[in-house]
Amino acid sequence: RKEVEQDPGPFNVPEGATVAFNCTYSNSASQSFFWYRQDCRKEPKLLMSVYSSGNEDGRFTAQLNRASQYISLLIRDSKLSDSATYLCVVNVGGANNLFFGTGTRLTVIP
Amino acid sequence: DTGVSQDPRHKITKRGQNVTFRCDPISEHNRLYWYRQTLGQGPEFLTYFQNEAQLEKSRLLSDRFSAERPKGSFSTLEIQRTEQGDSAMYLCASSPRGNQPQHFGDGTRLSIL
Numbered sequence: 001r002k003e004v005e006q007d008p009g010p011f012n013v014p015e016g017a018t019v020a021f022n023c024t025y026s027n028s029a030s031q032s033f034f035w036y037r038q039d040c041r042k043e044p045k046l047l048m049s050v051y052s053s054g055n056e057d058g059r060f061t062a063q064l065n066r067a068s069q070y071i072s073l074l075i076r077d078s079k080l081s082d083s084a085t086y087l088c089v090v091n092v093g094g095a096n097n098l099f100f101g102t103g104t105r106l107t108v109i110p
Numbered sequence: 111d112t113g114v115s116q117d118p119r120h121k122i123t124k125r126g127q128n129v130t131f132r133c134d135p136i137s138e139h140n141r142l143y144w145y146r147q148t149l150g151q152g153p154e155f156l157t158y159f160q161n162e163a164q165l166e167k168s169r170l171l172s173d174r175f176s177a178e179r180p181k182g183s184f185s186t187l188e189i190q191r192t193e194q195g196d197s198a199m200y201l202c203a204s205s206p207r208g209n210q211p212q213h214f215g216d217g218t219r220l221s222i223l
Contacts, residue, residue: 004152034211043201043214044153087152098143098212100152 001026006088006101014109017078021104023071023088032091033064035073037084038103044087047073078108112136114215116202122221123192130188131218135204142185143212144177145201146170153201159185189220197222 006023013019025033033050048055050062050071061074071088085103092099115134123129135142140161145153156175158166161182171177174192179185189196199219203212 008150041219043217046211046213049211089152098153098155100154102150102152 002101003027003092003099004088004090004101006104008102008104010105010107012107012109013078015078015080017108018074018076019078019106020075021073021086021088021106023073023101025069025071025088025090025099027090027092028066028069030069030090030092033062033071034089034091034098035060035062035071036087036089036100038087039084044100047086075106078106080108080110082106083108114202114204114213116200116215116218118218119216120219120221122223124223125192125194127192128188128190129192129220130186131200131202131220132184132186133202133215134184135202136213137183139204139206139213140182141205141207141212142179143203143205144185144187145203147199147201147217148197156187156200192220192222194222196220 004025035047036044037047038044050064054063059076063072085105087103088101090099117132142159144156147153155168156171157177159179162179174190177187199217201217203214205212
């Protein structure tokens with residue numbers, strides 16, 4: 001079983017729509033969680049960390065459910081510039097490395 | 111620019127040749143990581159340094175691969191006797207400590223002919 005699983009999409013949504021991505025992780029000892037964004041042929045860039053209490057950054061909201069080992073990302077009022085691949089990332093404590101999902105591809109359509 | 115920098119951006123070489131990539135991390139970050147990413151996949155961990163010590167290596171890192179960070183600053187990743195399956199994007203990242211977010215460089219795209 002993979003450490004991190006994501007729906008690869010693609011998600012094609014109109015501008016202004018709300019879209020949600022989900023991710024599950026297999027190791028209950030996982031300690032920190034992130035969403036990264038990756039544009040085509042570019043490096044991953046940190047979008048936001050995910051905290052147990054949930055956190056929001058502008059149009060982006062991240063949630064963590066430790067009991068279900070589940071992470072989500074909600075994007076409100078989608079912009080064309082949100083088109084990218086969104087990577088769910090989990091740090092398994094002590095391993096000092098990140099496990100990446102395969103990414104969910106989002107295309108926002110005018 | 112104080113981000114992670116990698117060199118070269120692209121490398122095209124024939125099968126069987128050796129290649130070496132360089133990564134300069136963010137200066138105050140003592141942790142440095144190498145990843146490999148192929149099309150349609152997320153990055154896969156290869157190896158990790160804390161200062162000059164190589165603390166962890168993935169099983170993906172065959173004996174043709176070697177990484178160094180001699181002075182705890184920049185790092186090199188060498189692939190000997192390249193194979194077509196080595197074609198990928200090689201990403202370097204750094205962080206100030208283990209559970210902090212990692213910051214990635216632009217990557218080196220390797221193509222084996």
